[in-house]
Structure formats: C-alpha cells, structure tokens
Amino acid sequence: MKRREFLRNASLASSALMIPNFLRASFFGPQHMSRIGKTLVIIQLSGGNDGLNTIVPFEDDVYYNARPRLAIPKNEVIRLGNTNLGFNPVLSDLQGIFEEGEMSIINSVGYPNPNRSHFRSMDIWQTGSASNEYWTTGWLGRYLDSECRNCMPYHALNVDDDLHIALKGMQKNGFAVKNLSKIKKAAGSPYLQAISKHHHHDHDHENVEYLYKTLIDTQSSAEYLYEKSKVHTSRVTYPNHKFAKDLKQIAELMTADADIKIYYASLGSFDTHAGQRGKQERLLKNYAESVKAFIADLKQNGLFDDTLIMTFSEFGRRVQQNAGNGTDHGTANNLFLMGGQLKTAGIYNDAPNLSDLDQGDIKYQLDFRRIYADVIDQWLDGDSKQILGHSFESLNLI
Amino acid sequence: MNDWKKIKHLYLRAGFGLSQDELVSKKKSKWSKEINQILRIKDQSFELSTPQEFSSMVDGVQLQKGESDDNKEKVQKAKRLTPLVNADWVRRMATTQDPLLEKMTLFWHGHFACQSKLPNMASIQINTLRKHALGNFRDLVVAISQDPSMILYLNNQQNSKKKPNENFARELMELFTIGIGNYTENDIKEAGRAFTGWRANPIKGKAEFIERRHDFGNKTFMGKTGKFNGEDIVDIILEQKQTARFISEKIYRYFVNARINDGQVSQMTDVFYESNYDISKLMQFVLKSDWFYDDVNMGVKIKSPIELLVGMMKTLKFEFKAHRPLLGLQKNLGQVLFNPPNVAGWPGDKAWIDNATLLTRLNMPGLLLVMNHRKGGKGKNNKLRNSISDLSLDISYFQNAPAGLGDAEIASRMVDELLQGPLTVRKEVLYARLRGTTQADRNKEILYRVMSLPEYQMC
Incomplete structure (x- = not known):
C-alpha cells in the first residue's frame, strides 16, 4: 500500500486524525504531520527574472562594472551570512526565512545549449526536455501518469485560467482554476449538469467518452474545491495583490486537508528590458511579502514541515545591462527551495562566475532536471528516471 | 451509406463543416458531385495581406x-498588428469557396x-x-x-x-x-x-x-x-520512401483517424511516392477511398480549436467588430495561430482537452448565443464576454425552421445537421423545459444545447 493510501485509510479509522489540520496544529503541536502528506508548491516567475539583482554578488567588481546604472549598491544589500551574496533589499521579508534555515538558494541552474526565447525556454523547463527535444507532456503531468493513475485532476492544481504544459500528462492532467466560484458556476450550469447526468456510455467512441469523463471530473472537482475552500479562512494577513491571493487560496486549501499534492502558481512580467529597477523590485517585493505571509500561514497550521516551495524562472538575464537601463534575455539563473525540512539550507553552491561567461551569459553549473529528480524521488515518492527519461545525479537537496 | 452522412464527413474533414446556406444546398446533393466540387480549386490566387x-x-x-x-x-x-493577420486568416477559413485549400494550409501550418x-x-x-x-x-x-x-x-x-x-x-x-x-x-x-x-x-x-x-x-x-x-x-x-510514409501518416492522423491503420497508410505512401510527392493526388486518393467513410473513422476526431471556432462561425454566421475576441477565444481554447507550443506543432487529439479548455468549448455557444447582450463585471472572462458582446450573428436558418415541427423534431433535425457521431444523452435533454415562448426562441435554445454538447466537439 502506498503511503498516502495508508494515510487516507488511517484517517477513516482514527477519529483523532479526522480533525482538520487547522485545529490539529493546536492539539498536537506544529510538529505533527498533516494528513495529506508532503505537498509541493511551485512558483513560476514568468518573463525571466534577473537573478543577479535578486541574489546580488556584492563582492564582484564584474557585476558593478557591467551594470553601472542597475547594480544594487553594496551597502544596501542584505547580507546572507558570511557569504559573498546578498538579497536585494526589497526581499527583506525573506530574511527571517533564510536565517531560520528554511531556504536554499541554488546558483547557476540551467541546461546545455540554452535557448533565449521565453516561449521555448519555458517549454523546456515545464516539459523537462533537453533543449533539442520537443515534448508534448510536462514533468508533473508525467508524474501524475505514473504515480497517480486514480487521482482526481485537482491532485495537481494550477492556480491559473489555463493549464500549463507542466501539468499535462499523456493520460492524466492537472486542474486549472483561478477563481473557484466562477469555475463552479461554469461547470455546474443546469444544462451541463443535465447532460452529464443523462449521458450513457458509448464504448465505441473513446474520444466522446473522454470528453464526458473530463466534464464529469471537472464538475466534481470544481464542487470539491469550492467546498474545501469554504472550510477554513486564513488568519494571516496577506498583502493586497493577486499573487498573494493565489497563495492564500493555496494555504486555505492545504489547511482544509484538500487532497492536493501539487500546487502551481505564477507571478509574471519579469521581462525587464527597460527601466528594470523599479519594475523588478515591485515584483520581487510582491513575491517576498506574499511568500512570507504564506509561510507564516503554513506554520500556524502545522503544515510547513510537509511543504516544499520551489521558485524558478525560465532564464536569468544578461550580465551586462543594456542602454535602456534594463537587461536582455540570459541563461542560467538561481532557483529557490523553501520548506521546514530542507537538507541543505543556505547557499547551496558558489555564486556565478561572472568572469567566465558564454556570449555574455552565465554558464550553467547545475542542470535543472537534477533538482526535478530530487523533487520527484525524495519529495513526491516518484521515479525520476522514468518521468524525466534519464537518470540525473541527486543533489541531495531534500 | 447515405450520401448526406458522407457529404457531412467530407466537409468536416476536408473543410470546416457546413454553413447555414450549405446545409440547405448539400442535404439533397450527391456525394459524387460534392467530392468533385471540393477537389476543384476555384481561386488559387487569394493571399493574406499585410496590414497597411x-x-x-x-x-x-x-x-x-x-x-x-x-x-x-x-x-x-x-x-x-500580427493578430490582424491571424483574424483575417480565420475569417478566410470561414468564408472561402475552397475549404480544402484552406484546411491543407492549416495542416501545413501545424506541420x-x-x-x-x-x-x-x-x-x-x-x-x-x-x-x-x-x-x-x-x-x-x-x-x-x-x-x-x-x-x-x-x-x-x-x-x-x-x-x-x-x-x-x-x-x-x-x-x-x-x-x-x-x-x-x-x-x-x-x-x-x-x-x-x-x-x-x-x-x-x-x-x-x-x-x-x-x-x-x-x-x-x-x-x-x-x-x-x-x-x-x-x-x-x-x-527515401520513408519520407512519403512519414507525411502520409501525419495526414492520416489529421484527416482520417488519430489511430493509424497500417494498410491504409501503406496505400497512401505508395500513391504519394509514385506520384513524385503530388499532394493533390494524395488527398484525392484519401478523400475518394471507401475506408475514409468507414464508421470507425466518422465522428471520432476531436475538433481542433480552430476547426471548432471556424465551424461555429459558419454555423452561427457570426462576426466580431474587433479582431481581439477571435484571438482571445483561440487562447482560451488552447490554439493560437502563428504561436504553436514548439516546432513539433500542436499535439492534437486528446491533448486539446483539459478542464479549462473543455469548459471554454462547452460554454462558448452560451456566450455567443445567450449572453452576448449582457455586459458588466470585472476580470478576464468578463473582458472576453464584453468583447464577445460586440458581435453580429445570424441564425435565421435554425430559427425559421418549417412550421409545424415540434421541439423534438427540431432537436432531431439539428442533431442530424450539426453532429456527426451518435448522441450519448437522452434526446429529451435537448428540449426539456425550454424557456422561450415563440418557436424561434425555442429553436435558439435547442441550437445552444446541441452546440454545447461534448458530441459537438467531434468531427
């Protein structure tokens, strides 16, 4: 029996485990494992976040020379321990999380023969392919295919109007929803209810069956998620913007024990070709404030030890600033992991070497799929070799 | 098999379905006439223009x-300005007298x-x-x-x-x-x-x-x-004959069935290779083959978003004032022309469908037919709804169905005209508890219900 099935059965047997997470925390203390087990939260920074102005190499002259009008002055950087890296000051909300050992910063993550198109590079990150392969399914979708044959689609929840390819598998898909009451209304219109109720199976027409099954699953998923979203209202104050609202929604569903293993959220507009400082710092501040509230919420409900948050962007940006005080598309970038039980908190590897660039861009040191492999094997109890098509050496991160 | 079903199949696959006018003219036509009609290209000179x-x-x-x-x-x-070209092309697909030419062009755009x-x-x-x-x-x-x-x-x-x-x-x-x-x-x-x-x-x-x-x-x-x-x-x-095989397989999956029939693809490969890669000869061979009209090949394909959209434009004779809604619908349906997911193209078939795209598909007729007069509200979907409201639409053929037909007959007629596979819900669902008091209003509601079926997604 798989662990989660065991937990589900156990929860039926034991009335103590029937207590929802948000109450359980106060009964058993925050160390108690949540009934839903480990949860993965992916945060995608779309548009190519400039990693160098996020985690600043403040001891590196090359950085300051390449960015006369864009670099973060050394005296403003928030130092990260005794390292040569520091936070952009707008990330001050993450300082406590870093110091508590709840954040790993992994530098120079990328892949061979990097592609500088947003579209293509995001495709590579979401499918988990090499840059000369074109895959039609996503890495998390394939996880659902192999590990989650009987799960409902909401088992991997994409907080968005469209389903990203990352959550599309061959047989199974994740579930996309931005606004729960809206989707409940759209899926549950009287007419759509009537046709799913009065549908009779037609085994000669596999695709029609597939459409009805998707419709019926969508209706019950929308219903389920909507009900779960009403169970618990967060007691943490979140900042007032969309991304924070998405994270709040996730925290509320987690606290309500919704049977969701993977959440996928995104924050956009990092494509800062011109006038970067103001734009990027607004977004980063938004990110840091929201994540801080989210983590506080998870801690309050005893969920943080069972949560892994991974933040990535499709690429970093050019080391040299451009004439418009912005930066153009680059390659390797930093990636963050956050959680209550990280094996390797802190700065995982050396700061990018800005004196050894590839056409003005940071050379990748770690393939992003090695991180995926650890997430799949160590966190999701999956088989990374099967899901990624190759075996990738573990980084021993999680 | 009756000619009408074959003609519908032909136009769904080699084109984008039938417009209201075509429904009238093709219903009593002969397949032998229609196959020649569709294969004869009337205007090879049409070109999309670049916005001035x-x-x-x-x-x-x-x-x-x-x-x-x-x-x-x-x-x-x-x-x-690129979305203008996109919208022009979509409109061309909906109005052309050469549906096969436009459908082939769309196929090659995906290829x-x-x-x-x-x-x-x-x-x-x-x-x-x-x-x-x-x-x-x-x-x-x-x-x-x-x-x-x-x-x-x-x-x-x-x-x-x-x-x-x-x-x-x-x-x-x-x-x-x-x-x-x-x-x-x-x-x-x-x-x-x-x-x-x-x-x-x-x-x-x-x-x-x-x-x-x-x-x-x-x-x-x-x-x-x-x-x-x-x-x-x-x-x-x-x-290398393998090239003829590779293209034949892809054409088979797109025009005939996502599931390959080896023998039929081999026949296609021979025709294509021996004709020295004449695409027209290959398509003639496919569209004239008996197996193209086999039951296993009819009504089994999930329409691509563009096929669905263009088909609806023909059925409902609709036209937006602006080009944006045509783009917005493509995005929500999961296929934006000039913007394939990568060089491998749109994977097609079941990959078109997830919870979000399916709900867009099933709610589209409602947006177009029922809610197009409503405005207001914030948010992305309402933006789409508001832009959709700037549309003109003409469903007179369906509204003015012959007098004396009851709701049940009207429903049967529309099922016959608009669906290719069998109905998998009780037919009463299509006309139970209609709100309209005039037959024209009731017909509009039935039309909305037929087009909101999963079966309508098939061709």
Whole structure:
C-alpha cells in the first residue's frame, strides 16, 4: 500500500486524525504531520527574472562594472551570512526565512545549449526536455501518469485560467482554476449538469467518452474545491495583490486537508528590458511579502514541515545591462527551495562566475532536471528516471 | 451509406463543416458531385495581406546589429498588428469557396510549426504554404527552407560557413520530412552546412542568399557526396520512401483517424511516392477511398480549436467588430495561430482537452448565443464576454425552421445537421423545459444545447 493510501485509510479509522489540520496544529503541536502528506508548491516567475539583482554578488567588481546604472549598491544589500551574496533589499521579508534555515538558494541552474526565447525556454523547463527535444507532456503531468493513475485532476492544481504544459500528462492532467466560484458556476450550469447526468456510455467512441469523463471530473472537482475552500479562512494577513491571493487560496486549501499534492502558481512580467529597477523590485517585493505571509500561514497550521516551495524562472538575464537601463534575455539563473525540512539550507553552491561567461551569459553549473529528480524521488515518492527519461545525479537537496 | 452522412464527413474533414446556406444546398446533393466540387480549386490566387499600417510603421528600420531603442519600439508596435493577420486568416477559413485549400494550409501550418512575430512574415508564410498546399511537397519543403519566419525561428539566420547552426537541418529531418531514426548525427551536420547562407530580412519580409556565408564545399549526406545545397538535400531526403510514409501518416492522423491503420497508410505512401510527392493526388486518393467513410473513422476526431471556432462561425454566421475576441477565444481554447507550443506543432487529439479548455468549448455557444447582450463585471472572462458582446450573428436558418415541427423534431433535425457521431444523452435533454415562448426562441435554445454538447466537439 502506498503511503498516502495508508494515510487516507488511517484517517477513516482514527477519529483523532479526522480533525482538520487547522485545529490539529493546536492539539498536537506544529510538529505533527498533516494528513495529506508532503505537498509541493511551485512558483513560476514568468518573463525571466534577473537573478543577479535578486541574489546580488556584492563582492564582484564584474557585476558593478557591467551594470553601472542597475547594480544594487553594496551597502544596501542584505547580507546572507558570511557569504559573498546578498538579497536585494526589497526581499527583506525573506530574511527571517533564510536565517531560520528554511531556504536554499541554488546558483547557476540551467541546461546545455540554452535557448533565449521565453516561449521555448519555458517549454523546456515545464516539459523537462533537453533543449533539442520537443515534448508534448510536462514533468508533473508525467508524474501524475505514473504515480497517480486514480487521482482526481485537482491532485495537481494550477492556480491559473489555463493549464500549463507542466501539468499535462499523456493520460492524466492537472486542474486549472483561478477563481473557484466562477469555475463552479461554469461547470455546474443546469444544462451541463443535465447532460452529464443523462449521458450513457458509448464504448465505441473513446474520444466522446473522454470528453464526458473530463466534464464529469471537472464538475466534481470544481464542487470539491469550492467546498474545501469554504472550510477554513486564513488568519494571516496577506498583502493586497493577486499573487498573494493565489497563495492564500493555496494555504486555505492545504489547511482544509484538500487532497492536493501539487500546487502551481505564477507571478509574471519579469521581462525587464527597460527601466528594470523599479519594475523588478515591485515584483520581487510582491513575491517576498506574499511568500512570507504564506509561510507564516503554513506554520500556524502545522503544515510547513510537509511543504516544499520551489521558485524558478525560465532564464536569468544578461550580465551586462543594456542602454535602456534594463537587461536582455540570459541563461542560467538561481532557483529557490523553501520548506521546514530542507537538507541543505543556505547557499547551496558558489555564486556565478561572472568572469567566465558564454556570449555574455552565465554558464550553467547545475542542470535543472537534477533538482526535478530530487523533487520527484525524495519529495513526491516518484521515479525520476522514468518521468524525466534519464537518470540525473541527486543533489541531495531534500 | 447515405450520401448526406458522407457529404457531412467530407466537409468536416476536408473543410470546416457546413454553413447555414450549405446545409440547405448539400442535404439533397450527391456525394459524387460534392467530392468533385471540393477537389476543384476555384481561386488559387487569394493571399493574406499585410496590414497597411505596417510599412509606414517600420519604414527605414534596420534590424541588424546594434539596433536602436527607437527601432525596437517601432518593431514592438508593428508586432501588435500580427493578430490582424491571424483574424483575417480565420475569417478566410470561414468564408472561402475552397475549404480544402484552406484546411491543407492549416495542416501545413501545424506541420511546419513556426512562430511568426511580425505581421508581414506571418502573412508571407501562410501565402507560401497555401501556394504549395496542394502542389508538390518538394516545392513546399524548399519554399519553407527559404521562408523568413522559419529562418528566424530555427536559427538559419545564424547558420554560416564559419559557424554552422544545425537547428533547421535537424528539424527538417526529424519533424518535417523523414522522422527520427532515419538519419545520423553526421547527416544533420552535413545538411546544416548545405543550408548555410540563407538569411531573413525581417522588415522586408524576404529571405536572401548571402553567398559569402554559404559553404560551397563537399558534403556527405545519406551516403552521397557532392557540393550539395539545401535543395539537393531535400531531393536526397525525398528519395527515401520513408519520407512519403512519414507525411502520409501525419495526414492520416489529421484527416482520417488519430489511430493509424497500417494498410491504409501503406496505400497512401505508395500513391504519394509514385506520384513524385503530388499532394493533390494524395488527398484525392484519401478523400475518394471507401475506408475514409468507414464508421470507425466518422465522428471520432476531436475538433481542433480552430476547426471548432471556424465551424461555429459558419454555423452561427457570426462576426466580431474587433479582431481581439477571435484571438482571445483561440487562447482560451488552447490554439493560437502563428504561436504553436514548439516546432513539433500542436499535439492534437486528446491533448486539446483539459478542464479549462473543455469548459471554454462547452460554454462558448452560451456566450455567443445567450449572453452576448449582457455586459458588466470585472476580470478576464468578463473582458472576453464584453468583447464577445460586440458581435453580429445570424441564425435565421435554425430559427425559421418549417412550421409545424415540434421541439423534438427540431432537436432531431439539428442533431442530424450539426453532429456527426451518435448522441450519448437522452434526446429529451435537448428540449426539456425550454424557456422561450415563440418557436424561434425555442429553436435558439435547442441550437445552444446541441452546440454545447461534448458530441459537438467531434468531427
């Protein structure tokens, strides 16, 4: 029996485990494992976040020379321990999380023969392919295919109007929803209810069956998620913007024990070709404030030890600033992991070497799929070799 | 089998379904007449045009090294015109007298999947595809290798004798012609050298052959050695019968059935190869084959978003005032022309469907027919709804059905006209508890219900 099935059965047997997470925390203390087990939260920074102005190499002259009008002055950087890296000051909300050992910063993550198109590079990150392969399914979708044959689609929840390819598998898909009451209304219109109720199976027409099954699953998923979203209202104050609202929604569903293993959220507009400082710092501040509230919420409900948050962007940006005080598309970038039980908190590897660039861009040191492999094997109890098509050496991160 | 069902199948697959007027004229027609009608191309000369503002916007812009911010801004503005080309093409699909030609063009757009950012290059590429859509496959492949959008998309822009870039050569073989496993890595390298020197001038929308960038040396490709250029490479690839097989399979999956029937694809391969890659002959063979009309092949394909959208435009005779809603619908449905997920194109079939795209599909008729007069509300979907409200729509054929027919007969009639596979819900669901008091209103409600069925997604 798989662990989660065991937990589900156990929860039926034991009335103590029937207590929802948000109450359980106060009964058993925050160390108690949540009934839903480990949860993965992916945060995608779309548009190519400039990693160098996020985690600043403040001891590196090359950085300051390449960015006369864009670099973060050394005296403003928030130092990260005794390292040569520091936070952009707008990330001050993450300082406590870093110091508590709840954040790993992994530098120079990328892949061979990097592609500088947003579209293509995001495709590579979401499918988990090499840059000369074109895959039609996503890495998390394939996880659902192999590990989650009987799960409902909401088992991997994409907080968005469209389903990203990352959550599309061959047989199974994740579930996309931005606004729960809206989707409940759209899926549950009287007419759509009537046709799913009065549908009779037609085994000669596999695709029609597939459409009805998707419709019926969508209706019950929308219903389920909507009900779960009403169970618990967060007691943490979140900042007032969309991304924070998405994270709040996730925290509320987690606290309500919704049977969701993977959440996928995104924050956009990092494509800062011109006038970067103001734009990027607004977004980063938004990110840091929201994540801080989210983590506080998870801690309050005893969920943080069972949560892994991974933040990535499709690429970093050019080391040299451009004439418009912005930066153009680059390659390797930093990636963050956050959680209550990280094996390797802190700065995982050396700061990018800005004196050894590839056409003005940071050379990748770690393939992003090695991180995926650890997430799949160590966190999701999956088989990374099967899901990624190759075996990738573990980084021993999680 | 009756002619009517075959005619519907023919127009759904070789075109985009039937308009209201066509429903009237084709119902009593003969298949033998319609097959010739659809195969005879009436206007091969139609071309999409580049929006007029484009040339004034980018006049004198040089997109070479060291482009200025001023230039970049002009180009950004020009890129915003590309959706106009997209909408023009969609409208053409809905109104053309040559549905097969447009359907083939759409097929090749998915096959030679390519992102076009500038409006001039988008229209040029589609015109090139249309020109050869039913012509010779060799000419089509050569033309696409010299197409400015493709040159930029697959990095032939950077492919020179000094620094070869093999991206185009790799995809040419893997995805466009012969398929993976039928060539070596060395073949890719050598083919890459043969395509050196072709560059795009994005603003002019032209490709140019720059002699000094071309590698005129000997190449060894698929066992042959010579001073090959790109056309020679295409010829050598097409000598392999596997290329005819690869394309036949893809056409089979697109036009006949996502599940391959080996024997039928072999027949197609022979026809295609022996005709020296005549696309028109291949399509004639398919559309005239008995097996094309087999029950296992009818009503079993999930319409692509474009097929669905264009089909609805024909059924409902609808037209938006602006072009934005046509783009918005494509995005929500999961297929935006000129913007395939990657060079492998749209995977199609079940991959079109997830919870979000399915709900968009099933709620679209409601948005168009029922809610199009309502406005208000915030948020993305309401924005879409508001822009959808600026539409004109004419469903007189369905509303003015012959007098004396009751709701049940009307429902049966629409099922017959608009669905190709069997109905899998109780028919009463289509006319139970209608709200309308006039027959015209009731017919409109039945129409909405039929088009909101999962069965309507099939062709």
